[in-house]
Every structure is written in structure tokens, then in C-alpha cells.
Amino acid sequence: MxxxxxxxxxxxxxxxxxxxxxxxxxxxxxxxxxxxxxxxxxxxxxxxxxxxxxxxxxxxxxxxxxxxxxxxxxxxxxxxxxxxxxxxxxxxxxxxxxxxxxxxxxxxxxxxxxxxxxxxxxxxxxxxxxxxxxxxxxxxxxxxxxxxxxxxxxxxxxxxxxxxxxxxxxxxxxxxxxxxxxxxxxxxxxxxxxxxxxxxxxxxxxxxxxxxxxxxxxxxxxxxxxxxxxxxxxxxGSGVVVPADIKRLFELRLQMCSPAMRPNPVVHEFVHGMDGNQIAVLGGWYRGQVACSHGCNQHCCRLMMDMPSAFSDSETVNQVEKCVGIFAYGFAEDCAWLPIMSWETEQNTLPPCKMLSGEPPAPDLSDPHLPALFAKVPGDIVNYWKPDFHKGSVMMHLCNEYGIDKWDVIVWYFTWLSMAKKEGLLEDMDFGMEVDVENEVFVRYFLDMICYRRGKWGQLFGEGMARATRELGYEKYSRSIYHGRYSQAVPGLQLDLPVSLETAWGMSYHWAGRGYEGSNNKPTWLAVTLMQMTSTRDTQTVAHFHGDYNDLLAIGDDPCHSRILVDDVIMNENKAELKDSVSTCEWQSPDLYWTSMEAEMFTCATGIEITEEELEEAAVRSKLLMRAITMRNHARTRQLEVDSIYPSIIYPDCHGETVTEVEFNDLVDLYYEARGWDQATGWPTRETWERYGLADVAHDMQELGMLP
Amino acid sequence: MNARSYGPHIVQYPKEYSLCAGCTSCEIACSLTHDGVVGPRYNRIFLVRGTSSMIHEVAACMHCSDHPCYEACPEQGQAMTLDANNMVRIAEEFCTGCGRCMKACVFEPARINLVKSKVASKRSAKKCDLCAWRAEGPACIQYCPVRCIGLSSNPVPEYSPAVAQAPDGGQ
Incomplete structure (x- = not known):
């Protein structure tokens, strides 16, 4: 030991x-x-x-x-x-x-x-x-x-x-x-x-x-x-950046996501967490809001002040909490979902920056869809770990100081440890300490072990969960069913969930209908799944799905055969390319009712006149270059990407539903067709490459035998 | 106790009233308004960043009544002048960017910025003028999204719950 x-x-x-x-x-x-x-x-x-x-x-x-x-x-x-x-x-x-x-x-x-x-x-x-x-x-x-x-x-x-x-x-x-x-x-x-x-x-x-x-x-x-x-x-640096249109720039500062322009007091909170993960904090804790980046007009990041340190009982630390950090403190229940978080109307939108800063706009009561937009779908009961304020703070602090992606620690490593132990999968493993995700000492021990790659298990888990579970034995250690998941959307319904919350490309569930943030509806998680399928990673950090609520009504109960859903997916994908290129951010874009916003930002900065349509073409060009890299460097095909993503949605969503492989492939057909990609291979056609100014890539693909 | 007196100047409010979000909007609005650029040598207000603490301080010219910066200027009366309110103004077209005003500033960090350049005509000191020529007042205050700065004659404003609870935040 x-x-x-x-x-x-x-x-x-x-x-x-x-x-x-x-x-x-x-x-x-x-x-x-x-x-x-x-x-x-x-x-x-x-x-x-x-x-x-x-x-x-x-x-x-x-x-x-x-x-x-x-x-x-x-x-x-x-x-x-x-x-x-x-x-x-x-x-x-x-x-x-x-x-x-x-x-x-x-x-x-x-x-x-x-x-x-x-x-x-x-x-x-x-x-x-x-x-x-x-x-x-x-x-x-x-x-x-x-x-x-x-x-x-x-x-x-x-x-x-x-x-x-x-x-x-x-x-x-x-x-x-x-x-x-x-x-x-x-x-x-x-x-x-x-x-x-x-x-x-x-x-x-x-x-x-x-x-x-x-x-x-x-x-x-x-x-x-x-x-x-x-x-x-x-x-x-001591130089300057010169924007082209300063008058317009100041207008954008007041226009983009309508900044609240009001004081941002430090608040003494006495409760932490949401829904079933709420915890009363003895003596309270202090919350502020800070901006993430240079020149932003919002303050989305929650600053948790004077928090317990992982290194000292006498010192405290300040740390930033975004969405996933909340679950370090308690993860008995998954995140709830409101349709307005994904489907909006012109009267009622809820940009993420407003959710994160706690400054939601007042609802427009004249909107006939208002009740449906705010019809809360509670998250599944999962019982990964009980709320523990001190332990949560230590987990956050260690991730910050070691330089580890909190997401994988909270959503994947520790949920796996919790589920695998409850399913008896860890009985023949000696970690050198009893696996107990409720125990702060174990949290410290495990994070230290994987950060410093200590011993056999540190070496293994330092490779990340996707590789570790394959090394251990994929079927047993990844696909075994956890029996502790219960729906609250359909009270009392027990739902299967794999012990390893893996989707595709070494990523874990994120707004994908099951696993973490899984209580969204079928059209939404299908959109999320499709976006991840053609990518190489979790796309939701830059492409949380947004669509017009009327689109949701038109999609109805047959999302796998809906061109409207596909068009919404493509719009979100294109906007995601722009967010990382223009650049803007996930919490202010897309604005469904100000679709030229990114083009106006670009012109304001550069002085180069560009229409919304021209900028969209540039976004598609970027997406196509990503496609070209995945094809040439990583042998991406339709079969590879469908086979990689589909197994993650065979488990039921919070309503007990899923889609068949045939249905999902019908949706993929629609998507490829809309993208101008060959349905058999998933490879863009010559016409598609050339339409977006990538004739040289078409030539390369022909040389590689990848031009359908 | 510091007996120095100050004219109206930009102050940062206590965090109980409004926590600085660290967005740098004040610096940006300042340099854009005055020079049409964004750059760390052009702002006349300074965000003293807490990289890891995430607690940031805003530092601006206090407009000292005894104006040591003005006293140090070798081009006094031309590059640096006093206006009717005893506020020091920099006439940049005459400023040689020698930096003596910045060195004379009694605050740390110095509340005067300095554009350095190999081209003499581009060198210049930059100092807060409270955007006296703007009808809207100081641009940094106007574009601060969290209203954590304001105008005061007191070095550090007292926190007032009554002000904090005002609908306009006391603005």
C-alpha cells in the first residue's frame, strides 16, 4: 500500500x-x-x-x-x-x-x-x-x-x-x-x-x-x-490596437447583451448550490461577479471569496466558479433545464451571461409561450456525492493549482469513482486508500495521485478516463450500468446509465440528454449529439444549442427527420466558428434576433465591410478546414463518426426515451445533405470545397482519394 | 496623516457597494476617448490587477492641490498648465515625454502614463483630465458596466448602504 x-x-x-x-x-x-x-x-x-x-x-x-x-x-x-x-x-x-x-x-x-x-x-x-x-x-x-x-x-x-x-x-x-x-x-x-x-x-x-x-x-x-x-x-506590450469605428464601438458596448450597468456588490450568501444539491453554509460565504476577459461588458464569472484553501487551514483563497464548479460541492441531483435555455422567443431570451451573472431580464408576460419556456424539467437523481462545502472548495482549489480541467474531474473521474464503487467494480483495486468520494482526504489523495502520476494508478488515470477505462477493460469499466439513476421528469422511473459518462472523442456528456446536464429534451440533445459527432471534442463550451421556440414547435415529435433542426444545428456550428474567430463568446452569441452582430463587430474592429452572409461563408470555410484536417490527418468518415457517437445515446434520456440507430442515421443524412457532404462517406464534395474558396483542399482530397 | 488635499477625482467604491469586475472597460474607454486607440501606454486610469486574487484596484489621478507633477515639468506653463479649477492639464503637442511628471507623482503606481517612442514627436505623457470636454463626463465612469467608480473629492468614499440601495446606485 x-x-x-x-x-x-x-x-x-x-x-x-x-x-x-x-x-x-x-x-x-x-x-x-x-x-x-x-x-x-x-x-x-x-x-x-x-x-x-x-x-x-x-x-x-x-x-x-x-x-x-x-x-x-x-x-x-x-x-x-x-x-x-x-x-x-x-x-x-x-x-x-x-x-x-x-x-x-x-x-x-x-x-x-x-x-x-x-x-x-x-x-x-x-x-x-x-x-x-x-x-x-x-x-x-x-x-x-x-x-x-x-x-x-x-x-x-x-x-x-x-x-x-x-x-x-x-x-x-x-x-x-x-x-x-x-x-x-x-x-x-x-x-x-x-x-x-x-x-x-x-x-x-x-x-x-x-x-x-x-x-x-x-x-x-x-x-x-x-x-x-x-x-x-x-x-x-506597449503598442496599440486601433479599432476602425470608435463611435460604433461605444454603441456596441451598450448594445451587446444589454449590460445591466448597475453596481455589482459582494453578497453574503448562506446557501450554495441548486435544487437537490443545496447546502446551508455555516457562517455563510461571499460571492462577487467578475469578467472573464479584456474589455467585456459583462461579469459572468462567480467569484467565491475567502474560501477554504487546500493547502492551509489558516489561509483562504478566492476562486472562480462557472457552471460545472457548482457540482464539486454536491452532486446528488443533475442540473435542471428550462426550455428557454435552448429555445427562445423574440420576447423572451435568456442569454447565458445573464444567467451566470444572476441578472436575468424581466420576463415579457405578453408572450404566449412564456409558460412553456419556463417549464422546468428537474434533473435526474444520481447520488454521486452529498453536498459538502469544504470538500468542494478543496476540489476546486486543487484543480486550479495543479492545472487540471475541472470538468473532467467533476463530471467524469469522480462520478466514475462513485458509480463504479457502488456497482462493485473497484473491489479488486487497491488505490492505497479506500475509494470514498464523500471523503475530502480521498479527494486530495486521488487528485494528487493523478496530477503527479504517482504509482500504477496515478500513471493510469493520468492518461484520462477514456484511456484508463480502456486499459482496465472497456466493457466492464465503462459500459457497466449504474443502477442509482432516477428520473424526476417521470418520478420513480429508474434509468440506465453507464458508469463512465463517455460520449465520443474522449469527452463526457454535456447537454446530451443523459449524464451531466442531461434533462434537456430530445431535439436539443440530438442537436448537441450531432454537433459533437462532426467535431473532435465537446462542442458545448462554445456551441450551447440555441433555436427559436417556433422551430421547436415545427420540429414536433419527429426530430430525426427535421430539416429545421438540422438548419438550426448548422447555424449554431457556424456561430461557434465565429465566436472563436471574430472573436466573441459563448455567453453573448448567438443572438437569434440580432443575427448580424458578429459581422457588425468585425466591421467595427477592422473597417472591412462584410455582410452577415459573407461572414457566414467564412464560418463555413473554417468548419470545412476542420473537416479537411480530420479527414486527412485522422481518417474521418461517416462510419467512424456515427459509430463513435451513437453508442452514447442508446441510454434513455430523463423521459426514458432515445432514438434508434436508423433514426439517427436519417438525421445524419439530412445534415450531410444540408452541408454539401457526401452521404455515404461524410466527405464534402468538390462543389462544396470550391464554393467556399477551398479549391486547393479539393485538389488535396482528390489526391488522397477522399473526394466523392 | 497625509495632509495633501485633492480636487475632484475618480474613486473606486468599496466592494460592498460594487466589486470591480476586472474588465478594463475604464482603461479602454479612456484611451479610446482621448486617442482613438487601445494600449497600455495610453490610458489615464489604471487597473491594478490581482492576477490570482481576482481583486482589482482602480487607480486614477487624485488631482493633488499642490500638483507636484506640474512643479516637476520642465515645460511648465506650456506642456503642463493649470486650469481655472487648479487642475493640471497636459498639452500633448508641447509635451516632450521626459517623464519627470510621472516620477514626481506621489502615488504608486504613478497616476500619469507615458508613451515612449523612438520618434520624439510621438512621446507624450498622459494624465486624467476628467474628460472635462465631454458633456457626459468621464468616459471611464460612463462605460464601467458595474458602476464601481465615480467622481469624488474625498480620497476614499465612505460606504453608505443608503447610497448602495439607491435605484441608480448613487450615480
């Missing part, structure tokens, strides 16, 4: 870092003038070289952000490249609205071969904070990271000077300590992205963290940083 590990306390000592290389960058003349700053950095960690790429060679055709990154990746990284190899490239890209002051433009995106996806595939992860804006102030629209450093290193971009420092003094440090140490060494004004011990130890769920606990959590890019021996990137 292994000795329970002790948690490493934060350190503060700093020593002057050894400089490994220093490069002066010749930035390119910015012919774009507005919005963009004109230069993309190419940084090679293997030989510490730096070069530049002109942004203008890609935009406006590829917008910026994820669309631009997709094009670069398609051009530069071929098949057979593993996530944790030097050949993998991490592309960080801002959008043309980043640092302009247009709300939500502060968000930026990473792309590359993802460590946490199963199998490893090209994916992306968005991030907020001030880092993206500072990169632009330093004169760069983004950077391409190549190679791997010969020893632990970090990068400091100081305007036109790029320095590579030894990270010997940082390696092993926790996330916040790393941030503080970098600020102590290089000045408080720097902005950094860092990894924690999880990334260093190549834990596949490792995230990249910047200020305000903003993380690129999906895709495991923290492990990719670790594999590149890259602990952090700090940046300081």
Missing part, C-alpha cells in the same frame, strides 16, 4: 532565471491598419528561433482566431503527428476584435493536436483573461509554437524582444505561485499563461491558466506544453 501523498504547499522564493536565448523580432508592416496588428510570431522551442508571418496573408478570408489557426494547421501539420511530440504545433490566435474594446473580443484560442481527446485529434480550446490583448499590444495577432525545448523553459515576449529562460526555478510550482513568481521577476504588468504540475507530468487533462483563473481546459493543451518543456509564456 502506498503512503498517502502530501500536498505541496505554494512556494514564493525566486531566483534570477538563466537566459537561454534572446531574439530581436523584425515585425512586419501592418497593412491592415485596423483591428489586426499585422504579425504572427513563429516560435521554435527546439532551437529557440523566432520568425514572423504576415497576418494579411490569411485575413480577411480566414477572419482570425480559430479560422486562421485552422488554415495554418492544415497547411503545416500532416498526419501521424502525436499530441506530445515536438512535431505537434500549438497555435495561439486572437481575433480582430481582441483588445479593441468590443465586448467579448478579449477571448482567444489555442489549437493543435489535443492530448485529452481519444484518439488524439486536432482540436481547440478557448481562453479569456488579458493575455490575448497583451499579445496584440506586443504587436502580434498570435503565435505558432513549434518543437520542444531541450530543458524546462519559459518564454518572455517583451514587445519585439523574445527571450527564452530556463524554467528550472519554476518547474514543479503550482499555478498561482508560478504566476506570482513570473510577476516578481518581470514586473506586475506582464500577462502570463502557465501550466501547473499536471501539465509538467503530461496528465492528459492538464489545462493552461491565465489571470482570473481563466483556463484553456479542453483538449489537454497543458500536457502539450509539458511535452514541449514549456512552463509558461509571459508577455508585455
Amino acid at each position: 502506498e503512503k498517502p501523498a502530501t500536498v505541496t504547499a505554494p512556494q514564493t522564493a525566486t531566483t534570477a532565471p538563466e537566459i537561454l536565448a534572446k531574439v530581436k523580432v523584425e515585425r512586419l508592416e501592418n497593412s491592415l491598419r485596423y483591428g489586426y496588428v499585422g504579425t504572427i510570431l513563429r516560435i521554435n522551442l527546439s532551437d529557440f528561433s523566432v520568425s514572423t508571418v504576415a497576418t494579411a496573408s490569411y485575413v480577411p478570408k480566414y477572419i482570425g482566431g480559430r479560422a486562421l489557426a485552422n488554415r495554418i494547421f492544415y497547411d503545416e501539420v500532416g498526419p501521424e503527428v502525436g499530441a506530445l511530440t515536438p512535431e505537434n504545433k500549438i497555435i495561439f490566435m486572437t481575433g480582430p476584435t481582441t483588445a479593441t474594446g468590443i465586448p467579448t473580443g478579449g477571448r482567444s484560442v489555442f489549437t493543435g493536436i489535443a492530448a485529452n481527446n481519444y484518439p488524439e485529434q486536432y482540436a481547440w480550446s478557448g481562453i479569456g483573461g488579458w493575455f490575448g490583448a497583451e499579445v496584440k499590444f506586443a504587436g502580434y495577432d498570435g503565435f505558432i509554437l513549434e518543437g520542444a525545448a531541450p530543458e524546462p523553459a519559459y518564454i518572455f515576449i517583451d514587445d519585439d524582444k523574445v527571450s527564452f529562460f530556463s524554467a528550472a526555478g519554476l518547474w514543479g510550482r503550482l499555478v498561482h505561485d508560478t504566476q506570482a513568481t513570473l510577476e516578481a521577476m518581470h514586473g506586475r504588468e506582464i500577462k502570463s499563461i502557465v501550466i501547473g504540475p499536471a501539465g509538467e507530468n503530461l496528465m492528459r487533462n492538464a489545462s493552461i491558466t491565465t489571470s482570473n483563473d481563466n483556463v484553456a481546459a479542453k483538449s489537454g493543451f497543458g500536457a502539450v506544453f509539458g511535452a514541449k518543456n514549456l512552463k509558461a509564456i509571459s508577455v508585455r
